Amino acid sequence: MLLLYISIIFIVILLLVSLSSIKIKVRLLKDNSCEEVVFHFYALYGLIKYRMEIPFVELMNKTQPVAATEINSDIEISNQETVKQHNNKDIGWRELESFYNQARQMYKRFGTGIRYINKRLIMEDISWTTEVGVSDAAATAITTGVFWALKSNIIALLIKKLSLKSYHVNVQPYYGADKFNTSLDCIITLKIVHIIIAGLKILFKIK
Numbered sequence: 001m002l003l004l005y006i007s008i009i010f011i012v013i014l015l016l017v018s019l020s021s022i023k024i025k026v027r028l029l030k031d032n033s034c035e036e037v038v039f040h041f042y043a044l045y046g047l048i049k050y051r052m053e054i055p056f057v058e059l060m061n062k063t064q065p066v067a068a069t070e071i072n073s074d075i076e077i078s079n080q081e082t083v084k085q086h087n088n089k090d091i092g093w094r095e096l097e098s099f100y101n102q103a104r105q106m107y108k109r110f111g112t113g114i115r116y117i118n119k120r121l122i123m124e125d126i127s128w129t130t131e132v133g134v135s136d137a138a139a140t141a142i143t144t145g146v147f148w149a150l151k152s153n154i155i156a157l158l159i160k161k162l163s164l165k166s167y168h169v170n171v172q173p174y175y176g177a178d179k180f181n182t183s184l185d186c187i188i189t190l191k192i193v194h195i196i197i198a199g200l201k202i203l204f205k206i207k
């Protein structure tokens with residue numbers, strides 16, 4: 001009887017974990033006071049939280065390819081902070097090329113699972129505001145229109161590819177001076193059961 005109870009509890013826990021979602025919140029901010037990308041990951045109904053902060057870096061030209069950046073991250077389990085990391089990393093053209101090649105190899109090797117996950121990703125919300133301006137008023141108006149067209153196409157693509165549910169987009173012209181500020185917030189969710197299925201597809205090479 002005890003074994004039966006343990007089995008039932010195990011099955012219930014397995015179902016709860018499988019039906020839960022991983023939620024990813026992304027915030028990209030560029031203005032006069034702050035330039036960074038912040039990722040928040042939530043799993044198991046918010047019991048596990050992971051935060052990663054990456055400051056923007058300006059990659060130099062190929063004759064001076066390396067720029068340094070500090071990546072800050074911390075993990076929180078059940079509202080208790082457990083691990084905090086501060087990593088200084090060098091990022092340059094070689095590092096970016098290496099990352100691109102590794103990503104291509106991973107896609108070739110695990111393409112079936114990656115494509116399956118891509119189809120199940122859901123973007124719940126996106127809020128994207130940009131303030132742009134140049135010294136010439138006519139050029140500012142043209143630049144604003146270009147940004148509106150660019151954002152409209154990106155939103156249309158996200159609606160089609162990631163089942164985007166809601167969005168708020170704005171482009172604010174700033175006349176009389178050079179200016180570029182942007183703020184983007186989005187929420188992406190993926191059910192853990194879909195990750196498990198993708199892993200099985202990769203393991204057993206199921207298309």
